[in-house]
Amino acid sequence: MPRRSAGVVSYLPPLSRAWIVALFVGGSCGAAVGQDLPDPGRPDPGAGQAVAVGAFNAAPGGACFQCHGQDGEGDAAAAFPRLSGQSYGYLVKSLKDYASGARQNEIMSPIAEALSEQEMRDVSAYYAGLEAEVAPLQPAADAEALQYGAALAAIGSAELGIQGCLNCHGPDGAGLGHTYPYLAGQHATYTEAQLRAWQEGTRTGDPLGIMAEIAVRMTEREIAAVAAYYARLPPYTDGTAEEPGQ
Numbered sequence: 001m002p003r004r005s006a007g008v009v010s011y012l013p014p015l016s017r018a019w020i021v022a023l024f025v026g027g028s029c030g031a032a033v034g035q036d037l038p039d040p041g042r043p044d045p046g047a048g049q050a051v052a053v054g055a056f057n058a059a060p061g062g063a064c065f066q067c068h069g070q071d072g073e074g075d076a077a078a079a080f081p082r083l084s085g086q087s088y089g090y091l092v093k094s095l096k097d098y099a100s101g102a103r104q105n106e107i108m109s110p111i112a113e114a115l116s117e118q119e120m121r122d123v124s125a126y127y128a129g130l131e132a133e134v135a136p137l138q139p140a141a142d143a144e145a146l147q148y149g150a151a152l153a154a155i156g157s158a159e160l161g162i163q164g165c166l167n168c169h170g171p172d173g174a175g176l177g178h179t180y181p182y183l184a185g186q187h188a189t190y191t192e193a194q195l196r197a198w199q200e201g202t203r204t205g206d207p208l209g210i211m212a213e214i215a216v217r218m219t220e221r222e223i224a225a226v227a228a229y230y231a232r233l234p235p236y237t238d239g240t241a242e243e244p245g246q
């Protein structure tokens with residue numbers, strides 16, 4: 001599978017034989033399907049690429065790449081998040097959260113509801129394996145805001161009772177394991193929207209409620225500063241994040 005998308009649209013891996021056999025057999029004799037299906041838990045990034053370009057199951061709102069970009073780089077102006085190099089486990093969880101209603105979003109909820117569990121795994125493995133494209137420096141932010149954002153990221157704010165983001169999101173905002181997503185290189189518009197979603201209670205999938213607790217202590221000043229700070233850090237992931245499935 002190519003790491004870069006130069007060919008995301010023009011290059012599609014052929015359907016694996018196992019899939020074709022499984023689909024064919026599945027249509028004629030359900031009892032035999034089990035033998036030919038690939039391990040249902042094992043993610044297949046090649047099949048995930050087909051999901052991303054809408055080859056299998058055109059999502060209700062369009063194919064993933066139409067919003068999330070050909071390299072999974074997202075779109076700052078529209079607040080479509082970068083997905084490239086994000087951790088596999090976190091991406092799967094996010095899709096499940098949209099499907100279950102733990103994350104409510106009028107665009108992503110119906111899209112996630114239309115995906116099977118296997119498609120969620122496949123498409124997550126595909127995006128987790130893409131290298132993060134460096135975005136142009138954005139958004140424009142004044143030095144004071146960036147400095148404040150950097151301080152929030154590193155040490156938080158004793159006054160507001162917020163701990164430093166790096167405690168969980170890692171040095172340089174690179175993310176940690178499958179639980180803590182990267183923030184570095186993520187579009188500020190999207191990061192801001194998430195912090196507001198926790199404030200408003202439309203994002204609740206975080207089992208310990210950590211992010212909601214942090215977000216409600218932030219004002220628009222903190223939200224804008226920390227989002228601008230992280231957006232301007234280079235995406236840290238190199239596409240070699242943990243093996244899917246761990």
Ligand code: HEC
Pocket residue numbers: 051052059061062063064065066067068079080081082083086091094095103104105107108111115123181193194
């Ligand atoms: C019409 C535009 C659109 C399409 C098509 C689309 N998305 Fe999204 N996606 C969004 C928006 C907008 C958000 C942010 C929603 C929010 O604020 O929670 C998002 C968020 C996400 C997230 C959460 C990322 C994070 O860091 O938490 C994932 C994962 C995701 N999309 C995967 C997909 C996949 C997989 C597909 C295709 C099956 C897809 N999206 C198709 C617009 C789109």
Ligand code: HEC
Pocket residue numbers: 081093152153162163164165166167168169179180181182183191194195204205206207210211214226
């Ligand atoms: C104690 C641990 C912890 C700390 C500290 C923390 N976070 Fe988080 N953060 C999490 C967890 C866990 C998630 C994933 C939540 C989920 O799966 O719904 C998360 C998710 C996020 C996301 C969503 C990313 C995405 O792609 O959708 C943003 C934005 C975020 N955190 C911002 C921050 C900021 C800004 C700070 C510092 C002010 C911070 N976090 C501090 C634990 C933490």
